[in-house]
Amino acid sequence: MTAGIPSRENPVTHVADLPGRAAGHAEWPSWADPAVVAALRDCGVAAPWAHQAEAASHAYEGRHVVVSTGTASGKSLAYQLPVLSRLAAGEKANALYLSPTKALGADQLRSVSSLDVPGVRAASFDGDTPMAERDWVRAHANWVFTNPDMLHRGILSAHGRWASFFRRLSCVVVDECHSYRGVFGSHVALLLRRLRRVAEHYGASPVFVLASATTASPASFASRLTGVPCVAVTEDASPRGARTVALWEPPLLEELTGENGAPVRRSAGAETSRILADLVLEGARSLAFIRSRRGAELAALGARRILSEVDPALAETVAAYRSGYLPEERRALEAALLSGRLLGVATTNALELGVDIAGLDAVVLAGYPGTLASFWQQAGRAGRSGDSALVVFVARDDPLDTYLVHHPAALLERPVETAVLDPANPYVLAPQLACAVAELPLTLSELEVFGGAAALEVLAELAEQKLLRRRSSGWYWTSRDRPHAEVGIRGTGGEQIAVVEADSGRMLGTVDPGSACFAVHPGAVYLHQGSSYVVDELDLETGLALVHAENPDWTTTPREIVDISVLSTQEKQDFGGVSVCLGEVAVTSQVVGYLRRRPSGEVLDHTPLDLPEQSLRTRAVWYTVSAELLGGTAVDGVAGTGGHRVGTESAGPVGTGEETPASGRGPAREGGRTPGGAGLVPARVPGALHAAEHAAIGLLPLFATCDRWDIGGVSTAWHDDTGEATVFVHDGHPGGAGFAERGYAAIVPWLAATREAIVSCECPTGCPSCVQSPKCGNGNDPLDKAGAVAVLETVLGALRQHGS
Ligand SMILES: Nc1ncnc2c1ncn2[C@@H]1O[C@H](COP(=O)(O)OP(=O)(O)OP(=O)(O)O)[C@@H](O)[C@H]1O
Numbered sequence: 001m002t003a004g005i006p007s008r009e010n011p012v013t014h015v016a017d018l019p020g021r022a023a024g025h026a027e028w029p030s031w032a033d034p035a036v037v038a039a040l041r042d043c044g045v046a047a048p049w050a051h052q053a054e055a056a057s058h059a060y061e062g063r064h065v066v067v068s069t070g071t072a073s074g075k076s077l078a079y080q081l082p083v084l085s086r087l088a089a090g091e092k093a094n095a096l097y098l099s100p101t102k103a104l105g106a107d108q109l110r111s112v113s114s115l116d117v118p119g120v121r122a123a124s125f126d127g128d129t130p131m132a133e134r135d136w137v138r139a140h141a142n143w144v145f146t147n148p149d150m151l152h153r154g155i156l157s158a159h160g161r162w163a164s165f166f167r168r169l170s171c172v173v174v175d176e177c178h179s180y181r182g183v184f185g186s187h188v189a190l191l192l193r194r195l196r197r198v199a200e201h202y203g204a205s206p207v208f209v210l211a212s213a214t215t216a217s218p219a220s221f222a223s224r225l226t227g228v229p230c231v232a233v234t235e236d237a238s239p240r241g242a243r244t245v246a247l248w249e250p251p252l253l254e255e256l257t258g259e260n261g262a263p264v265r266r267s268a269g270a271e272t273s274r275i276l277a278d279l280v281l282e283g284a285r286s287l288a289f290i291r292s293r294r295g296a297e298l299a300a301l302g303a304r305r306i307l308s309e310v311d312p313a314l315a316e317t318v319a320a321y322r323s324g325y326l327p328e329e330r331r332a333l334e335a336a337l338l339s340g341r342l343l344g345v346a347t348t349n350a351l352e353l354g355v356d357i358a359g360l361d362a363v364v365l366a367g368y369p370g371t372l373a374s375f376w377q378q379a380g381r382a383g384r385s386g387d388s389a390l391v392v393f394v395a396r397d398d399p400l401d402t403y404l405v406h407h408p409a410a411l412l413e414r415p416v417e418t419a420v421l422d423p424a425n426p427y428v429l430a431p432q433l434a435c436a437v438a439e440l441p442l443t444l445s446e447l448e449v450f451g452g453a454a455a456l457e458v459l460a461e462l463a464e465q466k467l468l469r470r471r472s473s474g475w476y477w478t479s480r481d482r483p484h485a486e487v488g489i490r491g492t493g494g495e496q497i498a499v500v501e502a503d504s505g506r507m508l509g510t511v512d513p514g515s516a517c518f519a520v521h522p523g524a525v526y527l528h529q530g531s532s533y534v535v536d537e538l539d540l541e542t543g544l545a546l547v548h549a550e551n552p553d554w555t556t557t558p559r560e561i562v563d564i565s566v567l568s569t570q571e572k573q574d575f576g577g578v579s580v581c582l583g584e585v586a587v588t589s590q591v592v593g594y595l596r597r598r599p600s601g602e603v604l605d606h607t608p609l610d611l612p613e614q615s616l617r618t619r620a621v622w623y624t625v626s627a628e629l630l631g632g633t634a635v636d637g638v639a640g641t642g643g644h645r646v647g648t649e650s651a652g653p654v655g656t657g658e659e660t661p662a663s664g665r666g667p668a669r670e671g672g673r674t675p676g677g678a679g680l681v682p683a684r685v686p687g688a689l690h691a692a693e694h695a696a697i698g699l700l701p702l703f704a705t706c707d708r709w710d711i712g713g714v715s716t717a718w719h720d721d722t723g724e725a726t727v728f729v730h731d732g733h734p735g736g737a738g739f740a741e742r743g744y745a746a747i748v749p750w751l752a753a754t755r756e757a758i759v760s761c762e763c764p765t766g767c768p769s770c771v772q773s774p775k776c777g778n779g780n781d782p783l784d785k786a787g788a789v790a791v792l793e794t795v796l797g798a799l800r801q802h803g804s
Contacts, residue, residue: 009251011248011249011250011251011271012246012247012248013247013248013249013405013406013408014246014247014405014408015244015245015246015247016244016245016408016412017242017243017244017245018242018243018244018245018412019242020239020240020241020242020243020383020388021236021239021240022239023049023237023238023239024049024050024237025047025048025049025050025237026047026048026049026050026052026053026054026237027047027053028047028048028053029048029053029056029057029060029081031057031060031085032056032081032085033084033085033086033088033089033117035088035117035118036080036081036084036085036088036115036117039084039115039116039117040077040080040081040115043114043115045074045077048074048077048081049073049074049237049238050235050237051067051069051073051078051233051234051235051236051237051238052067052074052075052077052078052081052237054233054235055067055078055079055209055233056077056078056079056081056082057082058231058233059078059079059082059171059207059209060081060082060085060086062207063207063231064207064208064209064210064222064223064226064228064229064230064231065078065207065208065209065210065230065231065232065233066177066209066210066211066212066218066219066221066222066230066231066232066233067209067210067211067212067232067233067234068178068211068212068213068214068215068218068232068233068234069214069233069234069235069236069238070213070214070236070238070240070376070380071213071376071377071378071379071380071381072238072359072380072381073236073237073238074238075175075211075212076108076111076175076211078209078211078233079095079097079171079173079209079211080111080112080115082171082209083095083143083171083173084112084115084117084120086170086171087117087119087120087142087143088117088118088119088120089119090119091170092142092168093142093168093170093171094141094142094143094144094165094168094169094170094171095142095143095144095169095170095171095172095173096143096144096146096151096169096171096172096173096195096206097109097143097144097145097146097173097175098146098147098148098151098172098173098174098175099145099147099175099176100147100148100175100176100179100180101147102126102127102128102147103330103350104175104176105124105126105145105146105147106124106145107330108145108175109122109123109124109145112143119142120142120143121140121141121142121143122141122142122143122144122145123136123137123141123143123144123145124137124144124145124146125137125138125141125144125145125146125150125154125155126145126146126147126149126150127149127150138161138162138164138165139164141165142168144165148180148187148188148191148489149489149490151191151195152187152191152435152484152487152489153484153485156191156194156195156198156435156439156484157435157438157439157482157484159198159201159202159439163202166198166199166201166202166204167202167203167204168204169199169202169204169206170204170206170207171206171207171208171209172192172195172206172207172208172209173209173210173211174192174208174209174210174211174225174226175210175211176211176212176213177210177211177212177221177222177225178212178213178215178221178371178373178419179419180225180419180421181419181420181421181706182420182421182706182710182733182737182738182739183425183428183490183733183737184489184490185225185419185420185421185737186421186422186423186425186428186737186738187428187432187489187490188225188421188489189224189225189226189227189421189423190423190428190429190432190433190436190450191432191489192208192225192226192227193226193227193423193436193449193450194432194435194436194439196226196227196228196449197436197439197440197446197449198439198440201440208222208226208228208230210222210225210226210230213373213374213376213377213416214234214236214373214376214416215373215416215417215418215419216415216416216417216418217418218230218232218234219231219232220418221418221419224421224423225421227449240383241359241382241383241387241388241389242383242388242389243379243382243383243388243389243390243391244388244389244390244391245379245390245391245392245393245412246390246391246392246393247393247395247404247405247408247411248271248275248392248393248394248395248405249265249395249402249405249406250265250266250267250268250270250271250394250395250397251265251266252264252265252762252763253265253266262763262765262766262767262768262772262780263763263767264397264602264767264768265395265397265767265768265769267396267397268290268366268367268394268395268396268397268401269290269295269298269299269302269366270302271366271394272288272290272299272346272364272366272394273298273299273300273301273302273303273305273306273346274302274303274306275288275364275392275394276288276299276300276303276318276344276346276364277302277303277306277307277318277344279343279344279361279362279364279390280303280307280314280317280318280343280344281307281310281314283343284343284361284362284390285337285340285342285343285344285360285361285362286343286344286345286360286361286362286363286364287337287344287345287347287351287357287360287362287363287364287378287381287382288344288345288346288347288363288364288365288366289347289348289349289351289363289364289365289366289369289378290346290347290348290366290367291348291349291366291367291369291396292348292527293348293527294527294532294555295348295366296320296321296346296347296348297320297346299320299346299366300318300319300320300344300345300346301320303318303344303346304318314343317341317342317343317344318342318343318344318345318346319333319336319342319344319345319346320345320346320347321333321345321346321347321348321350321351333345334357337357337360338357349369349374349378351381357381359382359383360381360382360383360389361382361387361389361390362382362389362390362391362392363378363379363381363382363389363390363391363392364391364392364394365378365379365391365392365393365394366394366396367394367395367396367398367401368393368395368396368400368401368404368411370701370706371416371417371419371701372411372414372416372417373416373417373419375393375411376416379391379393393405393411395769397767397768397769398698398768398769399694399695399698399699399754399757399758399761399769399770399771400698400699400701400702400757401769402757402760402761402769402770403699403702403753403756403757403760406756406757406760407753407756407760410702410753417703417704420704420706420737420738420739420742421737421738422736422737422738422741423450423451424451424454425733425735425736425737425738426454426457426458426735427733427734427735428735429450429451429454429455429458430458430461430462431483431486431487432450432487433450433455433458433459433462434462434467434468434477434483434487435482435483435484435487436450437459437462437468437475437476437477438477438482438483438484441473441474441475441476441477442459442474442475443473443474444474446474459475462475463475466478467479467483488512496510496511496512496513496543497510497511497512497513497516497520497538497540497543497544497545498510498543498544498545499511499520499526499533499535499545499547500544500545500546500547501533501546501547501548501549502536502537502546502547502548503548508526508533508547511545513540513543514614514616514733514734516538516540516545517538517540517558517560517590517591517611517612517614518558518560518591520535520538520545520547521535521538521558521591521594521609521611522535522536522537522538522609523535523556523594523607523609524556524558524594525552525554525555525556526545526547531549531551532549532550532551532552533547533548533549533550534547534548534550534552535547536548538611540612553598554596554597554598554604555596555597556594556595556596556597557594557595557597558591558593558594559591559592559593559594559595559606559776560589560590560591560592561589561590561592561778562587562588562589562712562714563587563588563589563714564585564586564587564588564620564714564719564728564730565585565586565720565721566583566584566585566622566721566722567583567584567585567586567617568583568584569581569582569583570582570583570584571583571744574802575798575799575801575802575803576798576801576802577625577626577628577629577798578623578624578625578626578629578794578795578798578799578802579623579624579722579724580621580622580623580744580747580799581621581622581623581624581722581744582619582620582621582740582741582744583619583620583622584617584618584619584620585617585618585619585620585728585730586615586616586617587615587616587617587618587620587712587714587730588613588614588615588616589613589614589615589616589712590611590612590613590614591609591611592608592609592611593606593607593608593609594606594607594609616732616734617734617735618730618731618732618733618734618735618736618740619730619731619735619736619740619741620728620729620730620731620740621728621729621730621740621741621743621744621747622722622726622727622728622729623726623727623747623751623795624719624722624724624725624726625678625724625725625726625791625794625795626724626725627724627725628677629676629677629678629794629798630677630678630680630685630725630791630794631677631678631679631680631681631682676794676797676798676801677794678787678790678791678793678794679790680787680790680791682717684784684787685717685725685787686715686716686717686782687782687783687784687787688784688786688787688788688790688791689715689716689717689725689726689727689788689791690715690778690782690783690784691758691766691770691771691783691784691785691787691788692715692727692754692771692788692791692792693713693714693715693727693728693729694713694771694772694773694776694780694783695754695757695758695770695771695788696713696727696729696750696751696754697711697712697713697729697773698754698757698773699750699753699754699757700729700739700742700743700750702750702753703742703743703746703749703750703753704738704739704741704742704743704746706737706739710731710732710733710737710739711729711730711731711732711739711740712729712730712732713727713728713729713730714727714728714730715727715728729743747799748796748799748800748803751792751795751796751799752796754792755789755792755793755796757770758770758771758785758788758789758792759789763785764785765783765785765786766780766783766784766785770785771783771785771788
């Protein structure tokens, strides 16, 4: 694949071989119903793998269980076997299946229905279920397939109509549970507590069976999500082929420059097209994962173009795949890939969940998918028993990807992260408690389930707002209306902004009010199910964004200015001239314009916008650096205040915080400063802090399960509230989603990785791979790459020197 590339431009930064594994079989459990066993045998499952039998037995015997094993390790069987066995035996043992997406729910329903086990009446209940069918489902189905949204709005809100279903509820399946993270995860955690409460009201006490991609500490995550203690099954006994993983960094382009004249790398998408074409030429069945829908379409087109020059027939073996396809189209695509009629498919993460595609010859990942769990989920599609397979990770032009291709251990040897969620977030707890009280009056003894003291506080506020009333027996809902419709569980509340196609009046989707100015500002390119629209008008008063269909060959990036103030400091540690804090902040932001960029990264122009200021109360982690340390005039003599070392959480190779000596291409040091100080003249401080902030935002997703877009930051050479130079990194959601806490707990490894990412980048003065941010309000100006390294070394030096 690297043939023809001069060796000095070799894009491959690392190659690793991952060994294969033989299957570990178990006997069918003695309790398994013969009809179910026969149906599964007919589908090619001769015997269960050991982890399937173990998890299924836990569930059958009434123990809450999470099965957390690799891609295509047959997690479905772990819950199908116990649920189907009880139903086949004629027990009144209803089951509820929850999946994060409708498509996955539909796939699982189809898989269960195709087994055709007698006594099973499986049906879906989601937004697509026709009204006429809903009564039937409520009255007769004994296995209902739905999603958290429908459970919240359509089932729990009207639980009286589901009374007979709840009375018999014996099992709740939570599929792909690792996707319940951040604000959405916090909502789902409380939703599952509401579900348990309602089930108990009808006398049922269902067992929870969770399926998850490989994650760290699955038992504690599952327990946190469900509120009940769960056992974990993690030993994967499914067979797996050997794989070779190659890390690939696209070269810098000589002919193009980006913002402020910074160098630009060849885009990960364009590079992926070429790799995909090469793989197809080799006859390898391959899947390429690309982050955006448009990117997936472009990568497929690019590969087809390259192949058509060799042989037009080969171009026909490459296709794009995106979400929004009908189930039949998905099935056809799976079959075409399996049969070899299609050799290359470029897709968004729509193919990550709920597709039965495994054993491919190669997988290409264009850009880090955001979490290690997703990385392995995608990479896991490659690898047939007996044959070796290839995984290529292509870095995008951003600090996290740069870091990963230069620090393979951070990608390949680290335990997969635990999903972060925070059910105590008052912005999530308040609407959820309102729903809970409206469903059934809440008694004092139930308070613990919803977070104890935190819940008490929120209930008092709701009572003050006259939404509910406190009596001696508990809390009661006062209104005739249910609060459910007002509560969006995928965001943090407020009236959603409707995105409407002006010509047809068709509603395409909704956007959280907090992100409307960002996502659907006038001129923004808005993608919906693979089609592209341009926003003509955003009316925040009426909650409407009007768009028209258009497919421009540029993307838009909003620019905003942000201000931050500290409301309260919850944790503070001093490290002699450096302090690290965690607390509550108010962030005001205003989208002031947007950039238009070509897919290559080239900036076309900047258009100013006049939009109102938004404010956000959330949580942040921040560090301050004294003027002395920044200037480097006094270091060793600075009085230490006996601070503690933070970052006790080990993060494997990253967590060691060890630094490699600054390479020749790293930043130059200024002479004449005291060791340990940054040695920066005052004029360089703003650019140094700004660059350090951007890179830190880029790297936090390595430690907290979040996306760069879930968090924001502010840096300043003087902040009124701290009285010093300060770098803030804050959660992007009201009340926070737990990301700032993660940054605080992992401050040393996080900042060490940030420094490493900057030093690893070969550009001279800063580029998108290290310190430029795609959403910077100041057009990435000023940025001082060498200064950022000096600041980070100073901060890390102080943390280590004064840590206990
Ligand atoms: N014991 C078994 N023996 C042989 N094949 C099996 C066995 N168990 C499951 N399979 C097959 O393995 C494939 C993957 O199963 P399944 O979709 O349940 O995996 P999964 O772990 O849920 O996948 P994903 O990681 O995509 O969520 C299916 O085609 C299934 O029929």
